[in-house]
Amino acid sequence: MENQNYNTNENYLDDNDDIELDAEFTNEYKKGCKLYNFRRPDKFSKEHLKALQDIHRDFTKNLASILTSYLRMEVEIDVISVDQLTYDEYVCSMPPNIQNLIFKLNPLSGEISLGISPEVLSIILDRMLGGAGVASDHGKELTQVEELLTIKFAEKIVKILEDAWSTILTIKSEFVTIANGYHSVPIANAGEIVTLISFEVRLGQKNFGLMNICLPYPVLETVLPKLTPQYIYQHTAVTANEIGKNETLEKIKHAQLEMQVILGMADIEINDVLNLKTDDIIKLEQKLDKELIACVNRKKKFYVIPGTIQNKVCVKVMSQYQEEE
Numbered sequence: 001m002e003n004q005n006y007n008t009n010e011n012y013l014d015d016n017d018d019i020e021l022d023a024e025f026t027n028e029y030k031k032g033c034k035l036y037n038f039r040r041p042d043k044f045s046k047e048h049l050k051a052l053q054d055i056h057r058d059f060t061k062n063l064a065s066i067l068t069s070y071l072r073m074e075v076e077i078d079v080i081s082v083d084q085l086t087y088d089e090y091v092c093s094m095p096p097n098i099q100n101l102i103f104k105l106n107p108l109s110g111e112i113s114l115g116i117s118p119e120v121l122s123i124i125l126d127r128m129l130g131g132a133g134v135a136s137d138h139g140k141e142l143t144q145v146e147e148l149l150t151i152k153f154a155e156k157i158v159k160i161l162e163d164a165w166s167t168i169l170t171i172k173s174e175f176v177t178i179a180n181g182y183h184s185v186p187i188a189n190a191g192e193i194v195t196l197i198s199f200e201v202r203l204g205q206k207n208f209g210l211m212n213i214c215l216p217y218p219v220l221e222t223v224l225p226k227l228t229p230q231y232i233y234q235h236t237a238v239t240a241n242e243i244g245k246n247e248t249l250e251k252i253k254h255a256q257l258e259m260q261v262i263l264g265m266a267d268i269e270i271n272d273v274l275n276l277k278t279d280d281i282i283k284l285e286q287k288l289d290k291e292l293i294a295c296v297n298r299k300k301k302f303y304v305i306p307g308t309i310q311n312k313v314c315v316k317v318m319s320q321y322q323e324e325e
Contacts, residue, residue, distance in 0.1 A: 043193045043217050044084045044224075051227040053082045056197050056213070059164035066160060071127045076202040077211070083198075088190035090214055091182040099142070101154040102176040102185055105165070108222065111176055111187040113214040114154055120201045120209030125149055133204060141180060151178055161213075168226050188216040195220065260295045261304060261315050262286075291318055 060077040067075040101114040122136040158173040179185040199211045264284030291303040304315035
């Protein structure tokens with residue numbers, strides 16, 4: 001009996017050791033794994049969200065500058081968050097009476113949502129109607145005139161968004177509809193993953209409100225490979241160089257330049273030059289059937305042939321000048 005008890009205890013201790021080893025293995029295994037939520041999968045990586053934040057940070061700078069001039073009041077806009085969540089969570093998190101404007105960003109598929117809180121919109125409409133920029137009753141529905149002004153204002157915002165997205169893709173916005181709230185005009189399925197970019201808008205010194213842009217995953221799916229900070233930085237540098245070149249050309253295109261056409265050349269001695277008289281002939285190296293050379297600011301630029309237009313001497317440009325080897 002004693003031997004049996006001893007053996008039983010020994011087996012019991014061995015089982016405990018195995019359990020402890022299994023627990024240690026499980027803990028080590030968990031360190032290299034990440035739980036996956038099948039109901040709400042992450043479709044946007046941290047790089048994607050960072051790229052979206054960079055794009056819309058530039059968007060807010062341009063928008064604040066243009067709105068300050070347009071509304072004739074101080075406007076500041078900041079990106080406060082870039083999150084991914086389901087469309088149902090997005091709709092439930094939005095305050096009531098928010099104006100929901102639906103747009104398409106062609107050639108991207110699907111629709112996006114631009115939400116403007118009543119605190120912000122009432123001040124903007126007051127300024128557009130010639131007022132001092134005072135917030136009105138947030139709960140009232142928009143009149144037909146206010147609705148048209150809201151659409152006009154939202155289209156101005158989305159045009160600036162087009163410029164911000166030019167580092168990724170050339171897009172063209174198309175207005176779809178306007179609604180009070182998010183339940184009447186859904187732009188995605190309830191469980192679809194969306195990206196929500198939230199902005200804080202400051203109008204004047206005392207008035208604060210929110211604005212947001214909702215981008216469903218199907219809209220961004222085709223451009224995800226380009227949504228990286230590295231791609232945006234490289235493309236922005238190329239675009240900036242091209243813009244700088246075009247701006248320079250625009251500024252100098254009306255500058256006056258001196259253009260000369262070389263009829264021919266000849267080597268003569270100084271003594272012959274000193275003895276030149278009227279009706280003397282200097283033989284040039286230029287042949288009659290050979291194209292002449294035109295110079296711009298004394299630099300050879302084109303091959304030309306001579307002619308006349310309305311009894312005036314002229315030349316026709318044939319090709320660019322190339323140095324003979």
